[in-house]
Amino acid sequence: MMALLIRDLRLAVRAGGGFGLGLAFFLIVTVLVPFAVGPQSDLLARIAPGVLWLGALLSCLLSLDRLLALDWEDGSLDLLATAPLPLEAVISIKALAHWITTGLPLVLAAPLLGVLLNLPLDGYRWLVVSLLLGTPALSVIGTFGAALTVGLKRGGLLLSLLVMPLYVPTLIFGAEAARRGAMGMGVETPLLMLAGISAGVIALMPFASAAVLRINLR
Amino acid sequence: MSLNVSDLCIARGGLPVLEGVSFILRPGGALILRGPNGIGKTTLLRSIAGLQPPLGGEVRGGEDRIAYSAHSDGLKSALTVTENLQFWASVFGTRSIEAALAAYDLTALHDRPAGTLSAGQKRRLGLSRMLVTGRPIWVMDEPTVSLDQASVALFAAAVQAHLASGGLALIATHIDLGLAADVLDLGPYRAKPLALDDFDGAFL
Amino acid sequence: MSIWEYANPRKFLQSSERVMPVLWLSSGVLISVGLIWGFFFTPDDYRQGSTVKIIFLHVPAALMAINAWFMMLVASLIWVVRRHHVSALAAKAAAPVGIVMTLIALATGAIWGQPMWGTWWAWDPRLTSFLVLFLFYLGYIALWEAIDNPDTAADLTAILCLVGTVFAVLSRYAVNFWNQGLHQGASLSLDEKENVADAFSNPLYVCMAGFALFFLALVFYRTGTEIRARRIKALLARQRQEA
Numbered sequence: 001m002m003a004l005l006i007r008d009l010r011l012a013v014r015a016g017g018g019f020g021l022g023l024a025f026f027l028i029v030t031v032l033v034p035f036a037v038g039p040q041s042d043l044l045a046r047i048a049p050g051v052l053w054l055g056a057l058l059s060c061l062l063s064l065d066r067l068l069a070l071d072w073e074d075g076s077l078d079l080l081a082t083a084p085l086p087l088e089a090v091i092s093i094k095a096l097a098h099w100i101t102t103g104l105p106l107v108l109a110a111p112l113l114g115v116l117l118n119l120p121l122d123g124y125r126w127l128v129v130s131l132l133l134g135t136p137a138l139s140v141i142g143t144f145g146a147a148l149t150v151g152l153k154r155g156g157l158l159l160s161l162l163v164m165p166l167y168v169p170t171l172i173f174g175a176e177a178a179r180r181g182a183m184g185m186g187v188e189t190p191l192l193m194l195a196g197i198s199a200g201v202i203a204l205m206p207f208a209s210a211a212v213l214r215i216n217l218r
Numbered sequence: 219m220s221l222n223v224s225d226l227c228i229a230r231g232g233l234p235v236l237e238g239v240s241f242i243l244r245p246g247g248a249l250i251l252r253g254p255n256g257i258g259k260t261t262l263l264r265s266i267a268g269l270q271p272p273l274g275g276e277v278r279g280g281e282d283r284i285a286y287s288a289h290s291d292g293l294k295s296a297l298t299v300t301e302n303l304q305f306w307a308s309v310f311g312t313r314s315i316e317a318a319l320a321a322y323d324l325t326a327l328h329d330r331p332a333g334t335l336s337a338g339q340k341r342r343l344g345l346s347r348m349l350v351t352g353r354p355i356w357v358m359d360e361p362t363v364s365l366d367q368a369s370v371a372l373f374a375a376a377v378q379a380h381l382a383s384g385g386l387a388l389i390a391t392h393i394d395l396g397l398a399a400d401v402l403d404l405g406p407y408r409a410k411p412l413a414l415d416d417f418d419g420a421f422l
Numbered sequence: 423m424s425i426w427e428y429a430n431p432r433k434f435l436q437s438s439e440r441v442m443p444v445l446w447l448s449s450g451v452l453i454s455v456g457l458i459w460g461f462f463f464t465p466d467d468y469r470q471g472s473t474v475k476i477i478f479l480h481v482p483a484a485l486m487a488i489n490a491w492f493m494m495l496v497a498s499l500i501w502v503v504r505r506h507h508v509s510a511l512a513a514k515a516a517a518p519v520g521i522v523m524t525l526i527a528l529a530t531g532a533i534w535g536q537p538m539w540g541t542w543w544a545w546d547p548r549l550t551s552f553l554v555l556f557l558f559y560l561g562y563i564a565l566w567e568a569i570d571n572p573d574t575a576a577d578l579t580a581i582l583c584l585v586g587t588v589f590a591v592l593s594r595y596a597v598n599f600w601n602q603g604l605h606q607g608a609s610l611s612l613d614e615k616e617n618v619a620d621a622f623s624n625p626l627y628v629c630m631a632g633f634a635l636f637f638l639a640l641v642f643y644r645t646g647t648e649i650r651a652r653r654i655k656a657l658l659a660r661q662r663q664e665a
Contacts, residue, residue, distance in 0.1 A: 002308075003304075003305050003308030003309055004305075004309065007294070007297070007301075007305045010296075010297065010301070011294055011296055011297065014296035014297070015296060016296060071292075073290075074290055074291070074292055074293060074294070075288050075289070075290030075291060075292040076292035076294075078264075078269060078286070078288050078290075078292070079286065079288070079292040079306075079347075080292075080309070081269055082267050082268065082269065082284060082285070082286040083306075083309045083310060084282065084309070084310060084311070085309060144585065148565065148578055148581075148582060149568075151569075151574075152568055152569070155568070158564055158565065158568050161557075161560060161561050161564055162561040162564070162565060162582065164557070165554060165557040165558050165561055165586070165589065165590075165593075166585070166586070166589045168554055168589070168592075168593040168596065168597075169589065169592040169593050169595075169596040172593075172596040172597065172599070172600045173596060173599075176599070176600060189599075190599070193596070193599070197592065205585075208581055208584075208585050211581060212578060212581050215574055215577045215578055215581075216574070216578070217269055217270075218269065218270045218271070218574065231571060231659065232571060232572065232573055232656070232659065233659050233660065233663055
């Protein structure tokens, strides 16, 4: 299992691996927001937590279609499915690799981008905490979407259509926690709900993803 | 332990293509599958490897003992030859890849990225993966595609050594590998179309 | 005689063709009676005036929007467990009906909301939940359309339906937490105090029964179409194989 994780991380940082693309996208989306809504700093401060959460979600979404499609094209998935690893473990490792290469950098970059959007000082801590709790759920749910659409040509758009409704609860609780944190309100409830969603999704979703992948490999 | 395939019926795209396929493969034995394009060789091999549930019949003695090799080799062009092979070795819990590299004459290429290899070299790397799986049953789909004569000889020697150590091999190929293997022609097993008025459960 | 006999496509077609005229007729009668009764023979509400009467379209449509998804869930489960093709095709057939019901509920809600709340749209929990439900329907239908092999499509959409149900329920709670909302309480519930007045509830029940039968008729009709389309596809594939 470590071997698979190391391979995926190595592939992500090698040439053509696409590491950093999501991060660059996150940066650009955040920079475009003031152009769209105007430069008033109080308005930006108010919407900053939500914008950063949405930006992180979209960057995550962007990299999903490469998650399994590359392994599908070169036949690795067939070979992995006949290997001693259970497919549930393969899927979980892939989601973990996706989180390390996409989710974690987003979490680390979010405070820097918060400066651009005048995020109030109280907000940074809760923004990072909420993203840290929420991005694993985004990766795991996204892996399910990637497994659903893996056999399809031009599945990218369909993938977004399928995954985005599934992201709704995570986004609501995550952005709510960040927003309340920035406004100096209590964040326990949304944070606990967010943590609950992440834990539940990490525990159960790989079974659905593996089932879907098995069907697609037939 | 032998591989028992009995009365296997398989479908491609919802249509039955082969039915009643039965054979027994004993340790040290090899079986060559022949048949025209589209008869279902690949589908049969995928069913035996457990990637696809058969419509009927069963495969016994295959669980966790089959190493499957498909048309594509599952190579990552950004990784080197060693990294590619080492990955599969760790997945299958094998330590050393030296023997596998040597068997397919890849030692000199070991630190080249797989993306820079020629088609034949890639195929050799893909075939060397079978050696690091440590599994007794090799199920191979057209393994000699894009191999030159010398490489085919390397492959035949690898299969020969595998059989000599008690392994089994099931190979779909049109090339004569010079192995003492049985040949199974799939032609007679082509599935007959079902009666037209059969309209329950499934649609065909 | 077991209920699973109707899972045979031919048996299903024969029986549904016998039942459908009854369904079309009774649903037509019930919806006409309910709407005429509701629109012309009920008093105006003392606060909402005559705008309240859109309830006779809004509530049944909303009810069927949710029930259609529930039916798809049950049909998907039957397909996953028992592998009856008719069940998978019934789930496929119900989805477009469900999405149209969702749209009707959203549209009538907007038309009702404009004079009441002074806005066509508010991010109220119920409205938002229906919008999310609409997105789920959209994804489900798109996945059916995208996949060539009908069995693969049935398997994948069934799992999407199961997973989607969990997330739809989660979204419902999340949305409730996120905004408390303008929407009035449930129109009908077991708790008598919350109910709309009796004068409204009787024609509403008639409308709901009519919509339910109408939904059933549409699903039977569309399932029949899907079965025939599947049959044609199978025959064509077989022709290719023989050639």
